[in-house]
Amino acid sequence: EAGVTQFPSHSVIEKGQTVTLRCDPISGHDNLYWYRRVMGKEIKFLLHFVKESKQDESGMPNNRFLAERTGGTYSTLKVQPAELEDSGVYFCASSLYSSGGYYEQYFGPGTRLTVT
């Protein structure tokens, strides 16, 4: 069974440019999550999809971030325009269920975003 995959693994862009990160969850996992780790800080929740619907986007920093999950399969996270403070590692995770807190999430390797 393939795990969660993310693309690209690294991205270096200039301030003001646009970047789109992609996440492919484990097949059959309706729940997809985005997290971010800014250097020196803890990993923080960004948002949660159930199929194609945004269930919780309380962690999205501002309206420069746009997440989509058309068709309930893969998801994209677009940052437009990127700012220096957006640099960090963006993790995607998926899980089969979310109604119980005990269901583990499976994480991708992350995308390291550097904004210069």
Added chain:
Amino acid sequence: AQSVTQLDSHVSVSEGTPVLLRCNYSSSYSPSLFWYVQHPNKGLQLLLKYTSAATLVKGINGFEAEFKKSETSFHLTKPSAHMSDAAEYFCVVSDLTTSGTYKYIFGTGTRLKVLA
């Protein structure tokens, strides 16, 4: 809201000696707790989880953790460290959101160094 505190940002042990990585949690209800590990340039991998069954939880690679409600702790241990255990370890609590689903709250991570 739930929270976790990892008391040590860095831990160094000699190969073959015991490992103790400390985690304290704060929760208004019976929590689900997890330990994840991230090796360099890899994704987060689940080591073990506590979901209100047995308080002593055994995980992969010889790790185990004990849930102690009276101490609000969930420390990770291993009897004998191996060089391959060098990685960053994250204590995680599952937090109920206003939409009735769950998201992860991460500790700040503990970097384990294993000395030859």
